[in-house]
Amino acid sequence: MLRRPIDNASGTSPATLSGRIQAKLDGRVRPMLQIHGGDIELVNSSPDSVVVRFHGACTGCPLRPLTIAALVEPSIREVAGSATVDSGTRVSAAAARRLAKLAASSRDAASHIHTALVASAEHAQHCSGKE
Amino acid sequence: VLHDCFVFDCVIHAYNLSDANLLDRADAEIGRGSILKLGLDTRAPNSALGYSSFARDWSDAELWDLVFARSSTDLAMAQTVPIFDWFRDGFAPVASQHRFAQAHPEQVLFCGGVDPSYHGDAVLEEMHRQVEELGARSFKFYNAHIDDKTWRSDDETVAYPMYAKARELGIKVLQFHKGVPFGNQNMEDLRPNDLQKAARDFPDMTFIIHHLALPYFDECVSIAGRFPNIHLALSGSLGLYFVSPKYFLRLLGQLLAEVGSDKLIWGSEAALMGCPQPYLEAFWDLQIPEDLQEDYGYPAITPEDKRKVLGLNLAQMFDVSLPGRAAS
Numbered sequence: 001m002l003r004r005p006i007d008n009a010s011g012t013s014p015a016t017l018s019g020r021i022q023a024k025l026d027g028r029v030r031p032m033l034q035i036h037g038g039d040i041e042l043v044n045s046s047p048d049s050v051v052v053r054f055h056g057a058c059t060g061c062p063l064r065p066l067t068i069a070a071l072v073e074p075s076i077r078e079v080a081g082s083a084t085v086d087s088g089t090r091v092s093a094a095a096a097r098r099l100a101k102l103a104a105s106s107r108d109a110a111s112h113i114h115t116a117l118v119a120s121a122e123h124a125q126h127c128s129g130k131e
Numbered sequence: 132v133l134h135d136c137f138v139f140d141c142v143i144h145a146y147n148l149s150d151a152n153l154l155d156r157a158d159a160e161i162g163r164g165s166i167l168k169l170g171l172d173t174r175a176p177n178s179a180l181g182y183s184s185f186a187r188d189w190s191d192a193e194l195w196d197l198v199f200a201r202s203s204t205d206l207a208m209a210q211t212v213p214i215f216d217w218f219r220d221g222f223a224p225v226a227s228q229h230r231f232a233q234a235h236p237e238q239v240l241f242c243g244g245v246d247p248s249y250h251g252d253a254v255l256e257e258m259h260r261q262v263e264e265l266g267a268r269s270f271k272f273y274n275a276h277i278d279d280k281t282w283r284s285d286d287e288t289v290a291y292p293m294y295a296k297a298r299e300l301g302i303k304v305l306q307f308h309k310g311v312p313f314g315n316q317n318m319e320d321l322r323p324n325d326l327q328k329a330a331r332d333f334p335d336m337t338f339i340i341h342h343l344a345l346p347y348f349d350e351c352v353s354i355a356g357r358f359p360n361i362h363l364a365l366s367g368s369l370g371l372y373f374v375s376p377k378y379f380l381r382l383l384g385q386l387l388a389e390v391g392s393d394k395l396i397w398g399s400e401a402a403l404m405g406c407p408q409p410y411l412e413a414f415w416d417l418q419i420p421e422d423l424q425e426d427y428g429y430p431a432i433t434p435e436d437k438r439k440v441l442g443l444n445l446a447q448m449f450d451v452s453l454p455g456r457a458a459s
Contacts, residue, residue, distance in 0.1 A: 060356025062389055065428065090388055092419075095428030 018045045020079040025052075029075050033058055033067070040072065040087075050076050051086045065091045069099035133203035133411050137453055139442035140207040140407060141306075141364045142341065142398035143198055144223035145231045149188040152218050158277070162217035162314035169311070170403035173370030175413070178405025189402050191231050198401050199238060202408035205442065206451065207399075210271045210306070211244030216278070217314065229265045240449065242306065243267030247289050248280035255296045262300040268449060269304040270297055275312060275320035285328035294333050304337045304448060306364070309351065310344035323351045330358045337448060341366040341398065348382060355390045362448070363390060365440070367400030369410040372417065384419045384429025392436035396445050414441065 014023055022042050033039050038058030043051040052072065058064055064087075073085045091099070148167065153159045167186055180197065198204050209231045212223035220226070225243060232241035243261035250257045261267040270293075274282050282289045284307060297305060309323040323344040330338050341364045344351035355361045363386065372379040386395055397414075399407035415437060423429050446453055 057357065059359075060353050060389065088391070090391070090430035091428045092424030092430055094425040098428075 017047065017080060018042060021045055021050060021076055024075045024079050029072055032071060045080065046083070047080070048083055049086060050080050050083050052076075053088055064089045065095060065099055066102075069103040074103060133441065134415055136203075136415065136438050137442035137446065138202075138204045138206070138407075138411060139397065139445040139451065140198070140204050140399050140401070141339070141396045141445055142210050142366050143194065143207045143401045143407075144212060144403065145189050145191070145194050145209055145227035146185070146223050146402055147188040147218070147220060147227060148186045148222055150186075152188065152220055152222070152224075154217055154219055156217070158315060159217040162214075163222070165314045166222065166403065169313075169367075170400075170405070173367070173374055174403075174405045175370060175373045175409040178409050180406050182402075182405075185403060189227075191234050194231060194402055195235065197406050198399070199235075201406050203411055204399070204407055205454065206238055206240070206446075208240045208242050208269070208445075210242040210269075212273060212308070213244035213246040213249065213271060214273050214276075214313065215246065215249040216276050216280075216316075225261060225265070229261075232266070240268045241266055242269045242271050244271040244273075245293065246273065246276075247282055247293065248276055255292060258293065258296050259300065262302060267302070269302060269306055271306045271308070273308045274325075275316045275318075277314070277316055281317070281320045284325040285332075290329065291332070294329065294336060298333070298336060303335075304339060306339040306341060309340045309342060310347050311342045318346075322347050323354055326361060327354055327358065330354075330360050334360060336360060337362060339364050339396065343368050343382065343386075348385075352385060352389050355394055362394045362396055362444070364396040364398040366398035367404045369399075369414055370404055372410075372413055377420070377423075380417065380419055381423060381427065381429075383417075383432070384423050384427060387419070387432060387436065388429050392432075392439045393444060395440045396448075397441045411441070 014020060025040060025042055029040060037056050038061070039055040040058065041053050041055060043053055045051070054064060058067065068085070068087050068089055072087065076083070076085050148163055153163060163186065170185055180201065198207055209228035210223065211221065211225045211228050213221055215221055221244070229241050232239040243258070243265065245254050245257050245261070247254045258270065272284070274284055284290050294305060307326060309321050312318040312321050321344070323340050326338055326340065338361045340351055340355065340361060343363060343365070345368070351363065355363050368379070368382070399410055401407050404410070417432070419429050419432050424431060
């Protein structure tokens with residue numbers, strides 16, 4: 001009852017928007033949630049709106065809004081642009097503003113980390129070439 | 132109908148808190164006294180409607196007057212309270228609830244109640260009688276008792292046969308008093324935690340926790356948030372709004388954020404809590420204050436939330452048709 005099995009990307013094609021969202025959820029989001037007994041399901045999607053629902057341990061977790069802001073929404077937006085994300089989770093407008101700010105800084109931080117990793121890899125490759 | 136809002140009260144009781152129903156034991160008055168004090172301490176102003184004493188056997192006419200004639204309640208469930216520790220016939224007896232439901236079949240549903248420590252080996256037969264002969268639509272349980280009679284809601288030997296029997300009888304909703312212990316019972320016996328395994332093992336049944344399991348509120352929220360088949364009935368807790376409004380609003384804000392309005396159910400606890408109307412009006416008018424939204428992140432409450440809580444959720448649970456305006 002607590003953990004509901006979800007088919008990974010069942011019936012979706014990478015060529016469709018829902019397929020790309022599902023692939024993003026399967027590749028990045030769901031593994032993060034599943035390691036502590038949670039999960040997320042793509043209910044439906046359109047260019048304007050993406051509806052997801054949490055399952056398992058995520059359903060009663062007070063940190064769900066943080067998971068949405070820092071992980072779920074950024075991942076979905078990478079393939080769904082500015083579509084609204086309805087996760088069934090409710091917070092106040094004040095909390096939503098704080099979370100949006102956090103998500104923006106997370107993206108910046110992630111971008112910096114990515115840049116640093118690329119630079120580090122290039123540096124390693126360069127050093128390796130010298131040898 | 133309250134502001135065109137359909138009101139389905141999950142829990143009213145036809146009480147028998149009379150002297151005649153008290154057992155002849157030294158602590159009986161402690162048990163009855165704690166129940167009466169709870170009502171006295173948290174009853175809304177002007178809700179007593181001139182009833183000077185609640186320590187008596189409430190008649191059908193009095194309960195009808197309190198709940199239906201003087202409030203916007205459309206439908207209600209008269210719930211048995213199977214506590215026999217201090218009462219000969221329980222303090223909200225089966226016969227009284229059934230009689231009230233039978234007198235008003237269009238407005239009142241009958242909720243039965245049994246207790247394995249009281250009914251013993253006959254508990255399943257009694258469940259059968261209450262459903263087949265009296266038309267029970269649900270069962271109420273109270274698992275904490277004095278005299279070493281406490282049982283756990285996840286006891287596979289004691290509790291599970293009752294759930295299986297309910298299922299066999301076509302009952303889908305099982306209700307539990309949690310938290311708010313009466314008299315000198317152990318309060319930890321009323322923690323809601325033992326409903327988790329029961330909810331896992333009976334996924335086709337719906338479990339309702341009453342009273343927000345206070346003071347075990349955080350556990351209650353976590354459990355209801357994670358288990359799709361566990362719902363919460365407010366059950367008299369709106370009385371707190373009149374005593375400590377900010378405290379109640381903080382509870383409500385957390386419920387909206389972490390459990391969701393789809394799983395919250397209205398319950399007035401009339402007659403003990405008095406006429407439901409002041410509570411209904413207060414619930415309809417209340418808002419989650421700006422500072423709780425700012426500091427705790429709780430969402431604002433919407434009219435749609437209130438309609439769900441006050442009636443739509445329970446109507447769906449018991450497959451009740453809504454009257455015209457509410458249906459639209």
